[in-house]
Amino acid sequence: MVSTQKDPVLAVLSLSGGNDGLNTVIPYSNPLYRDYRPTLGIPEGQIIPINDDLGFHPTMGPLKKFWDEGKLAIFLGVGYDNPSYSHFRSMDIWHTCEPDKIGTEGWLGRVLKEIDPNAENVLCGVNFGRGLPRALVMEGVPVASVGNLETYGLLTGIDGADQRDQALDVFGRMYSPAMGSGAVMDYIHSTGTNALKGADILATAPDKYTSEVEYSNTVVGQYMKNIAQTHLAEFGSRVLYTTSPYNSFDTHANQASLHSGLWSDVSNNVDTFYQDLRDHNASDNVMLLMFTEFGRRISDNGSGTDHGAGGIAFVVGEHVKGGIYGEYPSLEPSQQEEGGNLKYNMDFRSIYTTVVEDWFKMDAQPIVGGSFEKVNFL
Amino acid sequence: MADQQDVALMAHLLRRAGFGASRDEIEAKAAQGYDSVVDELLNPDTVPNVEEDLLMRYMPAYHEAAAIETNIQAWVWRMINTPRQLQEKMALFWHMIFCAGHSKIDSGQEMGRMIAMFREHGMGNFRHLLWLLSTSPAMVYYLDNSESHKTNLNENYGRELLELFSLGVGKDEEFNYSEDDVKACARAFTGWNIAPSYPPFPYGRSPWEFRFDPADHDDSEKTFLGETGNLNGDDVLDIIARQPATARFLARHLYNFFVADDVQIPAWRLTPPRDMKAIEAMEKAYFDSGYEIKAMLEVLFKSDFFKAEDVRYAKVKNPAEMVVGTMRLVGEHRDIQPGLFEFSQEPKYMGMDLMNPPTVEGWHTGREWIDSGTLVERINFAADLMGNTELPGVQSLVGRLMAQGDTLTPDQFVAGCLDLTGPLTVTDDTLQQLRTHASKDGDLSTANQAEFSRRAGEMFQMIAATAEFQFE
Numbered sequence: 090m091v092s093t094q095k096d097p098v099l100a101v102l103s104l105s106g107g108n109d110g111l112n113t114v115i116p117y118s119n120p121l122y123r124d125y126r127p128t129l130g131i132p133e134g135q136i137i138p139i140n141d142d143l144g145f146h147p148t149m150g151p152l153k154k155f156w157d158e159g160k161l162a163i164f165l166g167v168g169y170d171n172p173s174y175s176h177f178r179s180m181d182i183w184h185t186c187e188p189d190k191i192g193t194e195g196w197l198g199r200v201l202k203e204i205d206p207n208a209e210n211v212l213c214g215v216n217f218g219r220g221l222p223r224a225l226v227m228e229g230v231p232v233a234s235v236g237n238l239e240t241y242g243l244l245t246g247i248d249g250a251d252q253r254d255q256a257l258d259v260f261g262r263m264y265s266p267a268m269g270s271g272a273v274m275d276y277i278h279s280t281g282t283n284a285l286k287g288a289d290i291l292a293t294a295p296d297k298y299t300s301e302v303e304y305s306n307t308v309v310g311q312y313m314k315n316i317a318q319t320h321l322a323e324f325g326s327r328v329l330y331t332t333s334p335y336n337s338f339d340t341h342a343n344q345a346s347l348h349s350g351l352w353s354d355v356s357n358n359v360d361t362f363y364q365d366l367r368d369h370n371a372s373d374n375v376m377l378l379m380f381t382e383f384g385r386r387i388s389d390n391g392s393g394t395d396h397g398a399g400g401i402a403f404v405v406g407e408h409v410k411g412g413i414y415g416e417y418p419s420l421e422p423s424q425q426e427e428g429g430n431l432k433y434n435m436d437f438r439s440i441y442t443t444v445v446e447d448w449f450k451m452d453a454q455p456i457v458g459g460s461f462e463k464v465n466f467l
Numbered sequence: 468m469a470d471q472q473d474v475a476l477m478a479h480l481l482r483r484a485g486f487g488a489s490r491d492e493i494e495a496k497a498a499q500g501y502d503s504v505v506d507e508l509l510n511p512d513t514v515p516n517v518e519e520d521l522l523m524r525y526m527p528a529y530h531e532a533a534a535i536e537t538n539i540q541a542w543v544w545r546m547i548n549t550p551r552q553l554q555e556k557m558a559l560f561w562h563m564i565f566c567a568g569h570s571k572i573d574s575g576q577e578m579g580r581m582i583a584m585f586r587e588h589g590m591g592n593f594r595h596l597l598w599l600l601s602t603s604p605a606m607v608y609y610l611d612n613s614e615s616h617k618t619n620l621n622e623n624y625g626r627e628l629l630e631l632f633s634l635g636v637g638k639d640e641e642f643n644y645s646e647d648d649v650k651a652c653a654r655a656f657t658g659w660n661i662a663p664s665y666p667p668f669p670y671g672r673s674p675w676e677f678r679f680d681p682a683d684h685d686d687s688e689k690t691f692l693g694e695t696g697n698l699n700g701d702d703v704l705d706i707i708a709r710q711p712a713t714a715r716f717l718a719r720h721l722y723n724f725f726v727a728d729d730v731q732i733p734a735w736r737l738t739p740p741r742d743m744k745a746i747e748a749m750e751k752a753y754f755d756s757g758y759e760i761k762a763m764l765e766v767l768f769k770s771d772f773f774k775a776e777d778v779r780y781a782k783v784k785n786p787a788e789m790v791v792g793t794m795r796l797v798g799e800h801r802d803i804q805p806g807l808f809e810f811s812q813e814p815k816y817m818g819m820d821l822m823n824p825p826t827v828e829g830w831h832t833g834r835e836w837i838d839s840g841t842l843v844e845r846i847n848f849a850a851d852l853m854g855n856t857e858l859p860g861v862q863s864l865v866g867r868l869m870a871q872g873d874t875l876t877p878d879q880f881v882a883g884c885l886d887l888t889g890p891l892t893v894t895d896d897t898l899q900q901l902r903t904h905a906s907k908d909g910d911l912s913t914a915n916q917a918e919f920s921r922r923a924g925e926m927f928q929m930i931a932a933t934a935e936f937q938f939e
Contacts (some may be wrong), residue, residue, distance in 0.1 A: 165476035175630060177828035178733055190780030221838035236816065260932055263900045270894050275832045277934040284839035295595050335825035341611040341623050390621050392614050
C-alpha cells in the first residue's frame, strides 16, 4: 500500500502486436535459449545483465537506470488460461478481463467509473491516439481521445468567433441527452457533449507546457510527451493511455532489426518521460504500466517469431518496489504450453489487482472480474 | 416522376451500394426504377468506367505509382467519381476483411494492385477470390507465407485464412476449426511464395510476382477439417469453399457492411445474427450459385430486409463513407484539380488509414468508429464542406431550396435542408434545435440571394454536425 501526495495517476503504454518477451528479458544463462534461438539469439556480450540469469535486450539501457534505482518491476510469465493467439482477441482479453466471453467494458473504464461516477471530469481518462482502446470503454465514462493535442477542437473551420460560439451553442443543445433514441444515438450524444467540454480544456495544455527534455519524433515519443503535457497541466486526469503503432511488435519476420528499433524507442521515451516529470516535481503520483497481448513462440522461425503465449509486463514508478515478479517460464519441452510456447504462471489480472487495490485504493474484484492473488510490487 | 418514398429508397440504395449521390442523380435513378438500378450496380461492365486515363493525363505520376500516398489519392478519387459505385464499394469491403497494410508491405504499387484485384474480382466467385488472395504476392508477404517453409513452418497465413478470411472462429456456439487444422492449413500452403524480385535500380521497382516452389512444399499427408490426403493449398481452398461456415462468414460480413451494424467477427461464435432469415437467404444463394458473391448481393439488395425502414440509417458511416459521401454530395473533386492529397488523408484522421488497416483483423466498425476524437474530426470535416456555398453541389442544393418558394418559414427551411441532405430523418429534439436556430433570423426570402445562400450554408453546416449525420 502506498500513499502519494497527489491523487494517483496511471499511465499506460500498450506494446501492440505481441512483444517477444524472450528477447526482452533474456534468460541468458539457460542453454535452451541458444538452442531455440539459433538466428535471433542475442549474443551474450551485448546483453545487459540484471542478475546472474537474466538480462535486458541491448537497446534497453535507459530502462536499466530504473532497475538500478529500484523503481522497475518486471513481471515474468504473464498470461491467462487457454491462451488466444489472435491479436484482436488477446488484446480484448487484456482490456476487458473477460477470457471466456466477448466483453465490451474495459477494466480502466471501470476504474474511471469508480473515481468519477457522475462523469464530472471529462478528462478523467485521456487516450492519445486514434480510436478508443477497449480498456477505456465503459458506459457513462467519457474518455477524450486525442489524435493531435496541438489542433484539438470542434467546428474549428467556422470563421468569426461570434459565429463559432453560436454554432457551438446549438451544437451543445443538439447533443444534450436524448431519451429513447437508441443506445448508439445516446452514445454519440454523450460523446459529442464530452468532446465539446474536453476540447476547450485540453486546448490549453500545450501552451502551459515548458520543458528541457526532448522526446523522439516517433508515435511513442509524441504521445508520451502528450501524456506528460496533460499531467503537468493538472486537469485531474487519472488514467492516461497510449499505444505503440498498431501491431508494431508483431515481428514474424526481420525481427532482429525491428525489435531493436522498438525497444530503443520505448526505452528512450520512458526515460525522457520520467525525466520530464521529475524536472517538474510531478513524478511522485505517476505510475507507468507497459504490457503486450502475448509473448512469442520460443523457437524463432529463421527470421522472426510467431504468436506465443506467456509474456512480459513492466511497471515503472517512484513508489514501485523494483524487482522480478513471477518465475521465468521453463523452456523445457515437457513444461511448455502446447505449440512450443511459454506457459504463463502469473495471471495478468494479478498485476491489475495490485494496481487497483494498492494504487487506486479500490476493491479490485468487480473491476478485474474475480479474485486474484496480488503481486506485491507496491 | 418518382415520388418521395422512391427517392428515399433510392437514396438508401445509393448510400449503401455506393458512396451516396447528388440529389439530381438520386432522382434520375429513382425514375429509372429500383431493380434496374440494382442490376446496373451488379453488372459494372454495363456502365462506363471512370475516366482514369484523364487522371493519368493530368497527373502522369499516378501511373503505376510507387508512393502509397499517390495510390490512396487515386483510390479516393475513384470512389468519388466512378459510375461503377458498387464495384468500388466491394473493393472497400474486401479491403476491410482481407487486410494487408502498407506499414509492412512498403510498396504503394502493391497495395494499389491488391485493391485493383478486389475491384475486378470482388463480385465474382469466392473460391476464386480466395485463390487470388493466396497467390497475391502482397498477401503472401504480409502474412509471412513467404517465411513459411517445409522445414520451418510459419502459421500466420494458415491461421488468418481460417480465422479472418473464410470460416471465422465459430458459429452457432461451435468452433469452426481446431489448432490442428491451422497447422495442416499452413503446411498445405508451404511453397506458395514470391519470386525473387529484381533490384530496384536503375529502373525503379518492378511488380512482385507469385511463385510456387515445389521443393519447399510439404507434400506429406495432412488432415484438414476431417479430410485427409496430401493436401495442397488448392485442396484446402476447395474444402473451405464448401463449408457452411464460409457461407455464414460471407453472409454476416455482407449484412454488417450493407444492411445494418451487427457485432463483429470475434463475437460470431456466441452471438447469433441480428436477422437470421436474411443470413440464411444469402447462405442459400452462395451454395445455389456455386459460391458467387454477386448472387448473394442480388438477394441482399432486392430483399425486403434491405429495403425496410428500420435498417435505414442503422449503420454508422465508416470514415471512407463519411469523406467520399460528403464530397459526392457537395460536388467536390468531381473534376481533376489540386488538393486531393489533403482529402485523401481525411479517412485516416477519422480512424481509417486506407491501405493500412491497424491489424490483420481490420477496423472495429459500427459505433466504435466514434469516440470523442474521431467525432470531432468527422464533424469538422463534413461541416466545413457542407457550409461551403462555393461548391457546385451545395450551390445546387441552395438552388433547389430557392425554387421551393419566394419565402420559406423557418420550419419549411429546416425541412427543406434535411430533405436535400438525405432525405435525413432526425429526432424531434434535433429538429427542434434546428428550428429554433432557424427562427432566430426569421423567414427566408429569395429576394436577398446572398443572405439566403449564407443561411442555407449555415444550416447545412449544422446538419452536418448532427448525431444523425453520423449514420447512413
